[in-house]
Amino acid sequence: MRLLWQDVPTTARDQVVARLGAPVVAERSQPGGFSPGVASRLALADGRRVFVKAVSAGRNPVSPGMHRREAAVLGYLPEPVPAPRLLHLLDDGDWVVLVxxxxxxxxxxxxxxxxxxxxxxxxxxxxxxxxxxxxxxxPPLQETMKDDFTGWNAFAADPSRLDRFGPWPVTELDRLTALEARWPEAARGDTLLHADLRADNLLLTPAGEVVLVDWPHAAVGAAWCDVLFMMPSVLAAARPAGGLDPETLWAEFGPARSAARDDVDAVLAALTGYFLFHSTLPAPKNLTGLREFQAEQGVAALAWLRQRLERAGA
Incomplete structure (x- = not known):
């Protein structure tokens, strides 16, 4: 469902080219992620390359706002952070283009x-x-995720939605809802989080650097939250290959080792409820595969959460 550069209106493309000072001579659309707009590497006539993201409200009503938030984040990222910098922003009220x-x-x-x-x-x-x-x-994580980290509470209002995920979350629904209610305090911290790390939001450079891309969800919270948020996608991708032990991976991350177990359980519960509940909702416009991906992550997160809770109660 991803667009190409030629799908952006001519007037917007002309304005971008004028700012770049050289015409576009080649394009390579990038795989991964769920943006319904353009996500392409562009080669310019003078030999330079840039990365362009562009979307309109017509493609998806939420996506332009995400691009605007990312532009703001890229403007205040600390200099040492390994992330690409914003070169140009074009926003005509409908199309938002980030260079x-x-x-x-x-x-x-x-x-x-x-x-x-x-x-x-x-x-x-x-x-x-x-x-x-x-x-x-x-913004604090408690603000950006306040409407999303309510999945178990939503399941409590409509438990039939949980049936597809097996008997354990149904039996433990009260416990999971109580855990979820603790997440705002559990996630409190003063670290800037990417808050949406997955393989498609990371680049490994030839020099061995890890570069973080796609920053619209950046928020402030506990330093260990970023790896916790990433773990379900890692575990879901590993499942066909026999799986990875989440506790072993978790213990390899320094901030995780100093995190209180109950706080980790609370945030993991909130994240799991988010993925599972949202996977039961209708698909957003032009975001093919998102609900299926959320279900995969939710199932992986649920298995990890169950493992942690059962070990704690052993």
Whole structure:
């Protein structure tokens, strides 16, 4: 469902080219993610390359707002953060076009390779001090996720939606709802989080650097939240290959080792409820595959959460 550069209205393309100072001579659309708009590497006539993201409200009513939020985040990211910088922003009220630095790198392989996963975990651990304290412009996680981290509460209002996920969450619904209610305090911190890390939002450079891309969900919270949010996608991708032990991976991340177990359980419960409940909703416009991906992550997160709770009660 992804668009190409030629699908952007001519007037918008002409304005971007005028700012770039050179015409576009080649395009390579990028795989991964769920943007319904343009996500392409563009080659310019003068030899430069840029990355362009563009979308309109007609493609999806939520996506332009996400591009605007990302533009704001890229404007206040601390300089040491390995992320591409915003070069130009075009916003005509309908189409939003971001021209971003192009990064020479590749996404981690799926299923995840152990060496690449450890490279990412090490990179994120080293990055945490540069993101702490967070820039004052960044919103708290409790604000950005307040309407999303309510999945178990929503299931409690309509338990029939839970049937597809097996008997355990139905039996434990009261406990899971109580855990979810604790997440705002459990996630409190002063670190700037990417808050949407997955393989398609990471680039590994030839120099061994881990670059974080796609920043619209950035928020402030506990330093360990970013890896916790990433874990379900890692576990879901690994499942066909025999799986990975989430507790072993979790213990390899420094901030995770200092996190209170009950706080981790509360945030993991909220994340699991978010994925599972949203997977039961109708698909958003032009976001093919999103609900299926949320279900995969939710099932993986649920298995990890159950493992943690049953071990704690043993």
């Amino acid at each position: 971003i630095e192009d990064v020479e790198g590749t996404q981690p392989a799926l299923p995840w390779r152990t060496d690449q996963l450890r490279q990412v975990l090490t990179g994120l651990e080293r990055l945490a001090p540069a993101l702490t304290p967070a820039p004052p412009q960044a």
